[in-house]
Amino acid sequence: MFGITPxxxxxxxxxxxxxxxDGVTAFTTYNHxxxxxxxxxxxxxxxxxxxxxxxxxxxxxxxxQLLGPDAGRLAQILSxxxxxxxxxxxxxxxxxxxxxxxxxxxxxxLKMAEDRYWLSIADSNIWFWARAIAAERKxxxxxxxxxxxxxxxxxxxxxxxxxxxxxDWIHELxxxxxxxxxxxxxxxxxxxxxxxxxxxxxxxxxxxxxxxxLWNLVKEAGKPWDIGPGNPNVFERIESGLLSYGGxxxxxxxxxxxxxxxxxxxxxxxxxxxxxxxxxxxRTGPVRHQLGVLLEGDEPTALGFLWHSIYxxxxxxxxxxNCAWSYRLKKNIGFALISTQCVRGDTVDVxxxxxxxxxxxxxxxxx
Amino acid sequence: MFGITPxxxxxxxxxxxxxxxDGVTAFTTYNHxxxxxxxxxxxxxxxxxxxxxxxxxxxxxxxxQLLGPDAGRLAQILSxxxxxxxxxxxxxxxxxxxxxxxxxxxxxxLKMAEDRYWLSIADSNIWFWARAIAAERKxxxxxxxxxxxxxxxxxxxxxxxxxxxxxDWIHELxxxxxxxxxxxxxxxxxxxxxxxxxxxxxxxxxxxxxxxxLWNLVKEAGKPWDIGPGNPNVFERIESGLLSYGGxxxxxxxxxxxxxxxxxxxxxxxxxxxxxxxxxxxRTGPVRHQLGVLLEGDEPTALGFLWHSIYxxxxxxxxxxNCAWSYRLKKNIGFALISTQCVRGDTVDVxxxxxxxxxxxxxxxxx
Numbered sequence: 001m002f003g004i005t006p007x008x009x010x011x012x013x014x015x016x017x018x019x020x021x022d023g024v025t026a027f028t029t030y031n032h033x034x035x036x037x038x039x040x041x042x043x044x045x046x047x048x049x050x051x052x053x054x055x056x057x058x059x060x061x062x063x064x065q066l067l068g069p070d071a072g073r074l075a076q077i078l079s080x081x082x083x084x085x086x087x088x089x090x091x092x093x094x095x096x097x098x099x100x101x102x103x104x105x106x107x108x109x110l111k112m113a114e115d116r117y118w119l120s121i122a123d124s125n126i127w128f129w130a131r132a133i134a135a136e137r138k139x140x141x142x143x144x145x146x147x148x149x150x151x152x153x154x155x156x157x158x159x160x161x162x163x164x165x166x167x168d169w170i171h172e173l174x175x176x177x178x179x180x181x182x183x184x185x186x187x188x189x190x191x192x193x194x195x196x197x198x199x200x201x202x203x204x205x206x207x208x209x210x211x212x213x214l215w216n217l218v219k220e221a222g223k224p225w226d227i228g229p230g231n232p233n234v235f236e237r238i239e240s241g242l243l244s245y246g247g248x249x250x251x252x253x254x255x256x257x258x259x260x261x262x263x264x265x266x267x268x269x270x271x272x273x274x275x276x277x278x279x280x281x282x283r284t285g286p287v288r289h290q291l292g293v294l295l296e297g298d299e300p301t302a303l304g305f306l307w308h309s310i311y312x313x314x315x316x317x318x319x320x321x322n323c324a325w326s327y328r329l330k331k332n333i334g335f336a337l338i339s340t341q342c343v344r345g346d347t348v349d350v351x352x353x354x355x356x357x358x359x360x361x362x363x364x365x366x367x
Numbered sequence: 368m369f370g371i372t373p374x375x376x377x378x379x380x381x382x383x384x385x386x387x388x389d390g391v392t393a394f395t396t397y398n399h400x401x402x403x404x405x406x407x408x409x410x411x412x413x414x415x416x417x418x419x420x421x422x423x424x425x426x427x428x429x430x431x432q433l434l435g436p437d438a439g440r441l442a443q444i445l446s447x448x449x450x451x452x453x454x455x456x457x458x459x460x461x462x463x464x465x466x467x468x469x470x471x472x473x474x475x476x477l478k479m480a481e482d483r484y485w486l487s488i489a490d491s492n493i494w495f496w497a498r499a500i501a502a503e504r505k506x507x508x509x510x511x512x513x514x515x516x517x518x519x520x521x522x523x524x525x526x527x528x529x530x531x532x533x534x535d536w537i538h539e540l541x542x543x544x545x546x547x548x549x550x551x552x553x554x555x556x557x558x559x560x561x562x563x564x565x566x567x568x569x570x571x572x573x574x575x576x577x578x579x580x581l582w583n584l585v586k587e588a589g590k591p592w593d594i595g596p597g598n599p600n601v602f603e604r605i606e607s608g609l610l611s612y613g614g615x616x617x618x619x620x621x622x623x624x625x626x627x628x629x630x631x632x633x634x635x636x637x638x639x640x641x642x643x644x645x646x647x648x649x650r651t652g653p654v655r656h657q658l659g660v661l662l663e664g665d666e667p668t669a670l671g672f673l674w675h676s677i678y679x680x681x682x683x684x685x686x687x688x689n690c691a692w693s694y695r696l697k698k699n700i701g702f703a704l705i706s707t708q709c710v711r712g713d714t715v716d717v718x719x720x721x722x723x724x725x726x727x728x729x730x731x732x733x734x
Contacts (some may be wrong), residue, residue: 002370002371002392002393002394002395003369003370003371003392003393003405004369004371004393004394004395004396005393005394005404005405006671006672007395007489007614007672008613008614008615008672008673008674008689009395009611009613009614009686010395010672011672011673012398012673016672025368025370026370026371026372027369027370027371027372028368028371028372028374028376028377029371029377029396030376032490032613034672037372038370038372080394094380096496098495098499099498099502104495114602120587123376123399124492124495125491125492125495127618128465128471128491128492128495128496128499129476129495129496129499131465131466132465132495132496132500133499133503135465135466135640136499136500136503137503145618153462196594231476233494240476244376245376245598246376246399247374247376248386250377251512273502304373305373305374305375305377305378305379305383305401306375306378306379307375308708322375323377334728
């Protein structure tokens with residue numbers, strides 16, 4: 001592994017000092033910030049998420065705030081999902097597309113108030129995008145980055161930990177709904193969400209100066225359930241079929257290709273960006289789709305920085321966009337972004353590190 | 368130093384394998400790609416740039432290509448600098464601003480043809496920005512990322528190395544001008560440019576599959592001049608007063624604050640994005656400006672990931688946006704983004720790692 005050089009272009013999160021104290025060993029960058037990717041014990045961190053409870057610095061899930069009389073209008077213009085029935089306190093997973101119907105981010109949209117929305121974004125610059133659209137359409141809305149930094153508590157025991165801090169009402173929260181509250185004077189929004197399928201919550205810290213305090217509060221509260229540090233877990237997210245925008249997508253990916261068609265409402269108004277292109281793609285059908293690949297071999301492997309080509313009968317048919325060892329399946333698994341001519345059950349060859357590895361296509365999720 | 372975890376969100380450059388072979392030890396991320404930041408010998412790498420010739424993988428300087436009948440019109444709409452006299456084969460340093468006059472990138476604009484422009488960008492997503500504007504204004508132009516990856520050859524002996532590969536005509540190139548050519552079958556555009564003040568060229572590789580071949584060609588050609596690997600050099604760029612977009616700027620920085628006023632032509636047409644805001648800021652005067660800071664103390668220091676606050680008479684007046692040891696001045700130096708009330712010669716206090724360090728403001732560049 002190579003070192004990462006400090007730069008003011010790459011901001012640390014409010015939980016940075018706390019994660020250092022807890023032994024973080026590696027980072028990635030995401031939205032021009034540093035996100036922990038390992039505390040040195042990958043298998044322990046995986047099983048902690050599957051069987052217990054794990055806490056993650058996901059402050060890199062930045063918020064694009066839309067504030068003003070036209071905030072709701074801009075939110076809808078940017079999103080290909082119908083937001084008319086979205087309530088204050090509710091979140092929705094949405095596909096943001098450009099005018100060609102290409103996916104440019106897949107945030108959770110949070111309706112904070114009638115005139116205030118947050119897009120809790122994946123790794124691309126939606127501030128620029130939203131500001132360009134707002135200004136060109138002369139909307140009365142201010143686009144900004146508020147002081148908001150999520151801390152995820154994930155795993156089957158996450159509810160117990162979060163309830164011990166905030167009360168049993170958190171069990172009543174529906175998926176992606178949230179509530180603004182505070183704990184020991186620290187303002188937070190508590191949401192039932194998180195980038196795993198093991199259940200859990202995200203605590204949106206609303207005061208970046210209190211990161212270490214919130215981290216240590218959660219750590220202390222979680223002790224009875226053996227909480228420990230972790231991070232968005234590549235093994236679990238692949239098993240669970242969770243999409244990584246920018247990792248599993250390229251500059252030509254539309255929502256239908258990556259299992260997001262159910263979040264596209266083709267009847268939204270014509271001024272929604274990309275909707276005409278999305279209707280056209282829906283009519284003709286996408287040329288690629290996303291499937292799982294079960295690879296042969298019993299040795300853990302990893303994808304590295306690059307996609308790997310997938311061949312069928314000697315012809316390139318797609319790409320392996322991620323790859324990891326499944327501790328539960330005891331197989332190397334990954335996602336294929338692949339021709340719709342290829343279907344579940346097909347045998348393919350993945351070219352990896354100059355070698356050909358046999359694989360079988362399957363539906364997602366794996367587990 | 369912490370490790371960086373491989374991810375398909377962070378692409379390696381076409382020169383990645385070659386830099387590994389040459390001993391790269393650390394990276395940063397820039398435009399969602401990896402850029403070498405050290406080959407393990409910082410002082411040697413510095414003096415090689417100052418006295419000899421250094422070769423850098425700067426493939427992260429990506430190109431935003433504008434192609435089509437309205438390419439020139441879009442280039443001007445995005446740029447606050449008059450482009451009417453820009454010739455094919457010429458490059459210009461331009462300030463891209465948003466509608467509020469805030470700097471969003473400081474690329475070199477290259478006019479490749481009457482209907483084709485490249486923006487060789489700093490570290491922010493101008494593809495999204497340009498596509499949003501082009502689509503909203505219904506311009507007939509395609510915005511894309513071509514297969515183009517610069518390799519910089521910098522230092523007083525760079526001209527000799529590049530001439531040995533391409534011929535003596537390269538000495539006739541004016542600053543920021545370029546010419547498309549090839550070397551041993553590898554297509555490149557040779558430009559007189561580079562992010563140092565030591566002179567040099569950038570070879571824009573036009574075929575990403577030939578990165579290792581081009582790297583090794585330059586390495587071989589440079590042997591008589593003791594060429595060696597390096598990277599955009601933080602020590603030299605601070606001494607030379609070169610701006611780092613995103614490092615020395617924040618979400619509220621306009622060109623006048625960071626010595627880019629001379630690249631803003633206030634008379635450009637009203638449809639240029641941000642020009643009305645820039646005229647207003649120019650009229651009232653910016654509230655901050657950029658100066659150098661000479662810090663007391665004889666021990667090398669570094670800024671790390673964060674800006675540091677600058678105080679004068681106990682009142683916060685600005686931020687130290689970078690900091691490095693100057694091998695030539697034998698001082699710690701940095702840039703201040705600071706109130707225009709503070710001027711050259713003023714004594715200030717920088718709060719760094721909890722300690723106060725005395726400094727003196729000065730003009731940029733340092734050398």
